[in-house]
Amino acid sequence: MPRIPMERSGEMEVFVRVVQEGGFSAAARTLDLTPSAVSKLIARLEARLGVRLLVRTTRALSLTDEGEAYHRAAMRILQEMNDAEQQAAGGAVRGRLRVSASVPFGTMFVAPAVRRFVERNPQVTVDLSLTDDVVDLLAQRTDVAIRVGTLPDSALVARRLGQSRRVICASPDYLAHRGIPLRPEDLADHDCLTFNFRRARSTWPFRRDGDTIEQPVSGSLQLNNGETMRQMALAGAGVARLGLFHVAEHIAAGRLVALLEADNPGDLENISAIYVGGGMVPHRVRMFIDHLVAELRASPLLGAGVA
Template sequence: MVGGLYSELEAFEAILRHGSFSAAARQLQLTPGAVTRRLAALEARLGVKLLNRSTRRLSLTESGRHYYAQVAPALAQILAAGERVHDLSAQARGQLRVSLPMNFGRLYVTPHVGEFLRRWPQIELDLQFDDRFVDLIGEGFDAAIRIGALDDSRLVARRIAQTRRILVAAPSYLQRRGAPAAPGALIEHDCLHYTLFRDTPAWEFQRAGEPLRVPVRGRLKANYGVPLVEAALRGEGILQTATFAVADELADGRLVEVLPDWSLRPIGIYAVYPSREYRPRKVEAFIDFVEQTIGQPARWDRVIAGDR
């Protein structure tokens, strides 16, 4: 019974990791029918439906999410133990599924993916770009890069960098509308708001240790930073953003900092992963690589300072 349960759980985990029965079958070196039977046996054993199946996608049912959240840590330890046995040469290997913020991943990870794969030839890298905080355990991710406050206590977090929040605008906008002399003047300006900054449309400042919360307004907001940067470059408003997102634009003068004497809350950049007992070599290799690529001081801070 134990062996049967393990094979059923292994199939369940592979389906979630790869997002399809056929891809899970290839990983497990089984037929898709065998994977389907193992999942069906697990559902019959539990007496609940774990996955919603459609022609387009698979998703966990509510029961499936609760069950996977309970068994995933133990299953990860079992799989990690197997990886350690096969990892006697300390060579990272296997499929690595990582969630990345869209803009950060585009700027600071994808340009270096080829180097990572050359360094680790036995890793198969599956990058998923999404600015939402995905459920690593429920959606079968090995790791994620996250920017901002962390809420999920089930995850292990390692801070790999920090970035400042700043206000920026195009010189053309400031020539047309004037530069605000103090945060309170922002209410008279068009402010571009990134909705995934977990804030209401009010921006929080500090100077000399004194906090100040300023309501802002504007006609454009988005859950993806690139369109907002592009709007700022066209002179359409003042944008609150992270320095990593606008380093080149600041360095070449296409954007300038607004209210530089006022500070906004800094943002931590973290690598997170599910297992508290063991970090697989493939996860460790990826986190180390991203941290090295960013460097210290961070790559974006060097660009802004003119050290490209």
Template sequence: MNAFVRVIERGSFAAAAGDLGITPSALSKLVTRIEERLGVRLLTRTTRRLVLTTEGELFVARSREILASIEAAEAEVTAASQAPRGHLRISVGTTYARQILAALPLFLGRYPDITVELLVSDRQIDLVAEQVDIAIRSGWLGDSTLVARKLHDARRLICASPHYLRKYGSPRVPADLLQHNCLTLTGFAQFNQWPFHTSEGINRLAISGTLTSDNADLLLDAAVAGLGVARLADFVVARALQEGALVPLLEDTHLSEPFPVHVVTVPGRHRTPRVRAFTEFMVTHMNGER
């Protein structure tokens, strides 16, 4: 199963054989024996590429699940005696990537036998199918078979640079934002409707501006450069606020909409030493401990 999965991941017998330390012909014969035993064709071989059949897609998906379960079983037995080591694949969204990057030097210094592959994407990945050890996910988790550990609660802040405020003035009440250039995140309609407490309940103010982006870090840089007012997660703007590059606005009326940030992993794999070490490290790191 491991050999078959490696062929699919690498896209060729030659590349997979190099990883496994066998010849391409031996690997091809191994896959052929699997097909003969199952009585179905798993791969369609052409001169240019390998294409999974319907049965092959099912077999590779189940194989990945089984291999993950084997790894988890071994980890549960040996975790107590093993030092954290090995390759750690971490999936993180673009908004949170800087937090992980800032923590990595300390983590790798503490665990020199661990190597890290950081996969930065806002796409919701399948941890089993893509062989990812850990994913960092912001927001509320839906029903899932994944094991989750909360890192911390985050909240959103409205802020602008001192330069922008000197030039255009500070908004005193939410309605003042309608006269300001507001920088917004694309992708979700609510990002263009900023919530505020009023005497009648929660009011969502539809704001607009000259710059939108799907990247929070870009909007952070734009706000620091004085291009407008931004509403971003506190962990995105924390350093800029600390250094005085940004100033918080409308704190008395703004609804910060707290949301959790979790580490998630496949059941069983959370007990592997390298996964457990990273999870515990991030929990303490993000809560201000060292």
């Protein structure tokens, strides 16, 4: 019987991480290896297989046809190995799970889901951080991040949790004092609550005669998260544009009034769970995301967007 190379799985993991990270140095940082060690492992793998898997230049890294095929097979094999180990261990979810979510969505949906996940899986510890900052999963060693809106292209894997449209709203007290905007242009005379982070937009979209128009907005308050904006809107500080899931209860109770609904473009923002893929997704990560999907599927505030 031929000798079985015991280093195969390690080489596969390093190769998949190099592809995922787009380079040797980036992969080395996530693997706690030196770039030269990663380079040697890939060279050894290619020598053993007798084919070139990666084409490396000073600016980019790309897969050969053989590399594409090996990458698909390696991801499948590594996931099957991970599943086999979990099954052998009794299928229990264990270990530390780091989760990041925006303040409003995290408060309303993720925190209650985490509590029930921990109740069902007492061998797992969840480290939950709520922030509207965009978290770098690799740099901050985060397993799952919940993001609202359009996702940039990346090597990360996304699973949709739901969808929500946005609504413009203000408190009855504010409207009694400042008047009700009847057209998007009327917002120029109102204090509009805006965000202060770099990716925030300075215009709000509206629909008119079948076209989308952008109305510039401004105000005396700029905020760094949706929860603070909701509280400011409730306190009568100005007009806000927030996810419907975040303010639907207050609108139904009359604490906030929906505005300019006839001009609302009805654009839907996806809510997604983001995680590092590559064929080595930990059992606890996959189980937590499945748990989130099951928890959120029945919510009427998230539309029919749960995948």
